[in-house]
Amino acid sequence: MAIGLNFRYAALGCCLLTSMAMGQDSLLDDAKSLFGPIPNVPVLDGNPATSAKVELGKMLFFELRLSESHNISCNTCHHIGLGGADGRPTSIGHNWQHGGRNAPTVLNSVFNIAQFWDGRAADLTEQAGGPIASPIEMGSTPEHAVEQLKGIPGYVEAFRKAFPDEIDPLDFVNLKKAIAVFEATLTTPDGPFDTYLKGDEKALTKEEKKGLRLFIDKGCSSCHNGINVGGGMYAAFGAVEKPGADFLPPDDEGRKRVTGQMDDQYVFKVPSLRNVELTAPYFHSGRAWDLDEAVAVMGTAQLGIRLAPEEVSSIVAFLRTLTGDQPQVTYPTLPPSVATTPRPTP
Amino acid sequence: MAIGLNFRYAALGCCLLTSMAMGQDSLLDDAKSLFGPIPNVPVLDGNPATSAKVELGKMLFFELRLSESHNISCNTCHHIGLGGADGRPTSIGHNWQHGGRNAPTVLNSVFNIAQFWDGRAADLTEQAGGPIASPIEMGSTPEHAVEQLKGIPGYVEAFRKAFPDEIDPLDFVNLKKAIAVFEATLTTPDGPFDTYLKGDEKALTKEEKKGLRLFIDKGCSSCHNGINVGGGMYAAFGAVEKPGADFLPPDDEGRKRVTGQMDDQYVFKVPSLRNVELTAPYFHSGRAWDLDEAVAVMGTAQLGIRLAPEEVSSIVAFLRTLTGDQPQVTYPTLPPSVATTPRPTP
Numbered sequence: 001m002a003i004g005l006n007f008r009y010a011a012l013g014c015c016l017l018t019s020m021a022m023g024q025d026s027l028l029d030d031a032k033s034l035f036g037p038i039p040n041v042p043v044l045d046g047n048p049a050t051s052a053k054v055e056l057g058k059m060l061f062f063e064l065r066l067s068e069s070h071n072i073s074c075n076t077c078h079h080i081g082l083g084g085a086d087g088r089p090t091s092i093g094h095n096w097q098h099g100g101r102n103a104p105t106v107l108n109s110v111f112n113i114a115q116f117w118d119g120r121a122a123d124l125t126e127q128a129g130g131p132i133a134s135p136i137e138m139g140s141t142p143e144h145a146v147e148q149l150k151g152i153p154g155y156v157e158a159f160r161k162a163f164p165d166e167i168d169p170l171d172f173v174n175l176k177k178a179i180a181v182f183e184a185t186l187t188t189p190d191g192p193f194d195t196y197l198k199g200d201e202k203a204l205t206k207e208e209k210k211g212l213r214l215f216i217d218k219g220c221s222s223c224h225n226g227i228n229v230g231g232g233m234y235a236a237f238g239a240v241e242k243p244g245a246d247f248l249p250p251d252d253e254g255r256k257r258v259t260g261q262m263d264d265q266y267v268f269k270v271p272s273l274r275n276v277e278l279t280a281p282y283f284h285s286g287r288a289w290d291l292d293e294a295v296a297v298m299g300t301a302q303l304g305i306r307l308a309p310e311e312v313s314s315i316v317a318f319l320r321t322l323t324g325d326q327p328q329v330t331y332p333t334l335p336p337s338v339a340t341t342p343r344p345t346p
Numbered sequence: 347m348a349i350g351l352n353f354r355y356a357a358l359g360c361c362l363l364t365s366m367a368m369g370q371d372s373l374l375d376d377a378k379s380l381f382g383p384i385p386n387v388p389v390l391d392g393n394p395a396t397s398a399k400v401e402l403g404k405m406l407f408f409e410l411r412l413s414e415s416h417n418i419s420c421n422t423c424h425h426i427g428l429g430g431a432d433g434r435p436t437s438i439g440h441n442w443q444h445g446g447r448n449a450p451t452v453l454n455s456v457f458n459i460a461q462f463w464d465g466r467a468a469d470l471t472e473q474a475g476g477p478i479a480s481p482i483e484m485g486s487t488p489e490h491a492v493e494q495l496k497g498i499p500g501y502v503e504a505f506r507k508a509f510p511d512e513i514d515p516l517d518f519v520n521l522k523k524a525i526a527v528f529e530a531t532l533t534t535p536d537g538p539f540d541t542y543l544k545g546d547e548k549a550l551t552k553e554e555k556k557g558l559r560l561f562i563d564k565g566c567s568s569c570h571n572g573i574n575v576g577g578g579m580y581a582a583f584g585a586v587e588k589p590g591a592d593f594l595p596p597d598d599e600g601r602k603r604v605t606g607q608m609d610d611q612y613v614f615k616v617p618s619l620r621n622v623e624l625t626a627p628y629f630h631s632g633r634a635w636d637l638d639e640a641v642a643v644m645g646t647a648q649l650g651i652r653l654a655p656e657e658v659s660s661i662v663a664f665l666r667t668l669t670g671d672q673p674q675v676t677y678p679t680l681p682p683s684v685a686t687t688p689r690p691t692p
Contacts, residue, residue, distance in 0.1 A: 059427075064425065064428070064432065065433065069434075070432070070433050070434055071432070071434065071437075079410065081405075081408050081677055081678050081679055081680040082680050086410065086416070086417070087410065087411065087416055087683060088415075088416055088417065088690055092415060095442055096441055096442035098692075280683055280684075280685075289683075289685055291685070292685065326679040328676055329676065329677040330674055330675065330677070331426050331427055331673075331676070331677055333427055333672040334427040334428050336429065336624045337626055337635075338626075339626075339635055339636035339637070339638065344433070344434055344435075346435070346444075
């Protein structure tokens with residue numbers, strides 16, 4: 001169900017009220033009530049992180065041999081050095097096939113309500129298996145992925161260490177769990193906005209605060225809120241006014257494909273705006289290259305307002321304060337194949 | 347010119363003599379006379395390494411936007427986590443085109459006499475530009491690569507820091523120089539064989555020493571010698587007996603394509619055997635998946651001898667001592683694109 005609009009008006013009303021009652025000084029309080037700084041890495045339900053499991057998950061995240069061609073890893077599309085995305089409209093997968101939607105960032109994805117643009121995976125664990133088994137992404141299958149890793153002695157040992165209580169730990173469930181615990185470490189704390197939310201009012205410039213005020217008062221924060229400044233709900237793209245077919249291709253009906261419900265047509269998970277300056281191009285279609293343009297389109301499509309250029313600039317200045325410390329990842333040394341290891345497709 | 351054979355017999359005679367005269371105890375001396383431990387990172391001629399230049403080179407090594415599709419980086423084929431290669435027969439490049447030869451490892455490549463299988467690049471600097479501009483690899487051009495980086499403000503700044511004395515430092519020559527200084531840091535010191543060469547005779551097991559003895563006495567070390575246990579000369583593949591067309595496809599004439607000389611037909615640079623257990627499949631054709639098989643083929647093709655299975659096993663045991671400490675690389679955070687940055691091909 002598309003709950004974006006209802007939420008939007010509720011939040012908008014609330015914010016305007018607060019803002020009117022308390023004046024500009026209340027900006028920090030307003031922000032605190034709507035957003036949260038990036039917390040410590042959360043513990044995943046039923047999947048506690050150990051150093052062995054995180055290390056295994058990191059290996060798997062960079063593991064080309066999980067793809068049928070041995071040419072594509074998680075990091076291919078969720079590139080840790082590029083804000084956790086790949087900077088393309090849609091990603092290139094097996095046999096140079098193109099994905100249907102822009103690769104969402106893996107950074108801070110643990111804080112999202114669900115995974116994929118349409119929320120079809122409940123969490124990171126469920127998500128991790130999707131691209132491996134997608135014919136247009138990594139082109140493998142769960143069975144073959146397990147067979148592949150079982151053919152690499154170093155992985156047999158690494159799964160044993162990561163799941164020490166299990167007799168036969170190298171299976172697809174544990175593969176996904178390990179990737180998920182690693183991905184949960186890929187957070188970007190301590191950006192200027194986090195410092196601000198923690199009470200340091202000097203962490204944002206006057207211009208950035210103006211942008212934050214607009215972001216709240218214009219209604220952006222009715223969908224883009226919470227820890228991830230987004231990622232917490234679903235909304236129809238074009239709730240007020242449909243953008244052009246380049247941004248909203250008519251054949252991708254979004255969450256309707258997941259729920260089968262007509263009112264989920266063109267509904268997508270509201271993306272996180274954390275590190276948004278690093279992850280152009282924007283929208284599920286990946287067709288907006290300019291953050292200013294993306295903000296303006298959101299104004300007309302979601303809020304029915306035409307933001308003035310200087311308003312857009314201020315909002316973008318605020319959005320840049322959402323860039324946090326990028327994860328420091330030491331590249332893993334992957335266990336070598338042996339003569340009997342399953343081989344890639346030509 | 348194919349100098350492999352002459353070298354081989356000269357070295358073989360010399361080693362047998364030494365071995366006969368001094369017995370098994372002379373193994374370390376023999377080894378010291380033929381090989382060298384991996385030294386400190388060398389200084390490249392006319393290209394001194396500074397931390398700013400190495401850091402820039404690392405960014406460029408992982409930079410997808412150097413490819414036309416923004417989907418392929420140096421690390422795609424020279425994967426730091428997979429022994430500096432990609433574990434495929436030949437690599438997959440632009441538009442899923444397949445390369446002509448197996449991707450050689452980038453690790454320790456600074457110690458090679460020249461770069462590429464046919465030595466057509468004199469050094470790492472010259473090599474670095476090749477794949478970027480190859481239509482079947484990264485699919486870009488020198489001009490576009492520079493235009494691309496000039497469109498990313500963070501690179502303009504990073505080149506300025508790396509080449510502080512230049513007025514307009516962001517050009518293709520400096521791009522290649524920066525990649526080269528980073529690649530020169532990708533060495534793998536302190537493997538068991540290095541420890542042995544430094545005088546610790548306990549660093550190799552009895553079986554590994556037996557393999558080393560065989561490696562020298564059978565003649566392997568006549569081509570595979572020096573710091574890189576290879577990488578220092580050219581030799582005809584099939585000098586004594588041509589292997590099958592699967593290992594030596596007749597249409598790839600090797601170094602003849604570079605020099606135009608008939609006696610360079612099927613001549614290739616002798617590959618380094620450093621970390622060889624990490625870099626299957628083997629040969630320029632990338633068709634030998636089993637290190638034992640590769641050693642046996644070398645015996646018949648290069649030396650005209652049929653190694654007994656237990657001899658092959660001992661030699662492979664020795665070869666595994668060539669695996670050194672893999673480079674510890676912190677994944678670089680790449681500077682973000684902006685609205686005006688050149689975009690990838692669809």
